[in-house]
Amino acid sequence: MKLLLLTILSTIVLGCASKETINIGGSTTVLPVISNAAESYRALNPDIRIIVNAGGSGVGINQVGENKLDIGMTSRSITDTEKQKYPNVDFNVISIGRDAVVPVVSSEIYDAGITALTLQQIGDIYAGKISNWSELGGPDQDILCVDKETSRGTRHVFMKAVLGDKEAPAPGADLVLGSNNEEQTALSQSNSAIGMLSNAWLNDDVKGLNILMDDGSKIEPTLANIINGTFPITRDLLIVTNGTPTGNIKAFIEYILSDEGQRIVEQSGYVRIK
Amino acid sequence: MFALNNNIGKSYVVFSTFISTMIIFLILILLLINSWDAISFSGIELFSLEWAPYQNKYGILSMLYGTLIVTFTALVLSIPLGIATSIFTAEILPYKYRFIVKSLLELLAGIPSIIYGLIGVAFFSIWVQDIFQLQTGRTLLTAGILLSIMVLPTIITLADDALTNIPHKYREASKGLGLYDYEVIKSTLLPIAKSNIIGAILLALGRALGETMAVMLVIGSIDKIPSPIYNLLTSGQTVTSKLGREISETAFGSVHFSALIFMGFVLLLVVICFTLIAQYFSNKTERLYD
DSSP: OHHHHHHHHHHHHHHHHHSEEEEEEEOTTTHHHHHHHHHHHHHHOTTEEEEEEOOOHHHHHHHHHTTSOSEEEESSOOOHHHHHHOTTOOEEEEEEEEEEEEEEEEHHHHHTTOOEEOHHHHHHHHHTSOOBGGGGTSOSOBOEEEEEOTTOHHHHHHHHHHTSOTTOOOTTOSEEEOSHHHHHHHHHHOSSEEEEEEGGGOOSSEEEOEEEOTTSOEEOOOHHHHHTTOSSSEEEEEEEEESSOOHHHHHHHHHHHSHHHHHHHHHTTOBOOO | OHHHHHHHHHHHHHHHHHHHHHHHHHHHHHHHHHHHHHHHHHGGGGGSSOEEGGGTEEOOHHHHHHHHHHHHHHHHHHHHHHHHHHHIIIIISOHHHHHHHHHHHHHHHHSOHHHHHHHIIIIIHHHHHHHTTOSOSOSHHHHHHHHHHHHHHHHHHHHHHHHHTSOHHHHHHHHHTTOOHHHIIIIIIHHHHHHHHHHHHHHHHHHHHHOOHHHHHHSBOOOOOOSSTTOTTSOBOOHHHHHHHHGGGSOTTSHHHHHHHHHHHHHHHHHHHHHHHHHHHHHHSOOOOO
């Protein structure tokens, strides 16, 4: 009995030790793609362990800089400050797919008639100039303006589009949240909220707004519009490594860029790049 | 031989005490060293209202205010409830049930704070939102209510112990003087147990000041002082929720990181101040135990 236990224990210990581990972390926007890809990659290569964690783009970039992660996930480009922080790190950025950041509202507001806004109007809400839905032709209700933590990739892309600066402060914000998941929960719990979500996180409780362009046309946040580039707030899904990847890490990245990997990108609600 | 054993035992005890007390100094010094960058960079502006790392503004005042107001709310809610419960369990409840009730209450203390946080997000914040007709239920009040539940077991258990430990002769003597039961509790037992109850409140205060996960999920995380200043029905930020949200996104050694550490340092100083104040007051009343 003891021997059996010992054998089991040593198999577990040795099994873990002999497996090579790839540590991945960062953006919750890129997360669904990578965790699905990791799962199917593990099925093909049982000898490799892939650990995927969330945290946000800032976390992904910083921890690659500090060599705590093999691959960082990010949904925004690396800022100059971040490059200055890690002068010895050679950030190698690889694009694995495309996504849109969609301004979203609570379904109650969407059903009450607010289905399209201009980027300017959305910017004014975040700047605190518009604070009631009636100013935009909606019901007489205060706007719950949901912002995100400043290092989040989704926020960088969104703020660049609506306020012109990716790190713009948002004095009109009522709540500051973190992951797509947390943001989605808060938006669906409220009946008068506006926020920003990655395209893959839209559902019945949180409706994506159409963007009203200067020429009067309305652009829906559909995959087709993201592919042909007409939707104005799009971005690349990125992964970051320190230097050119080698060995298992390289093999995993090649898998994501392969036809099968790109199919996973599509299944996760994003747009393939190849 | 006995003398040698005695010496080894004595030095072991002294050494252990030395290590335990050094830990707090070590933490203080480490925090101070790491926050030095921010202190020399921003100076007195650290105690301003605006926190905007991208513009190199690191004002911690709104976080500090959030911490104090949330802790205050939690204690206001939990102290009367906790002391009343402990009077019941210690003085009124028959002895054989006391164990069951106390175990149940102590179970509350063992629930991980993330569970409280999830309950807070899923239920409490919705209730607060509906009851007060708010835009969002992620408010200072929600965090305060959640914290008051989390610190309740600490207050109840320790206050209950303080009351139970009072020797029976005090109760008998008081009754012998013709006091009613409630007068015995009010005039004899509570004054005797006062310093221990203050100790219980102090421990609860420490937990409330330091709680991170549960507060982070329900407070709304906006770096603003509410207006008007006593308005608990708006979102806010505490020192710990700010640290929880931002520390992993900053590079070790940057001013941003250093400012966050400074915030932790100030929080520790606040805790130390409260401890000293409470000890000063509780030492004044002499213990009547024998």
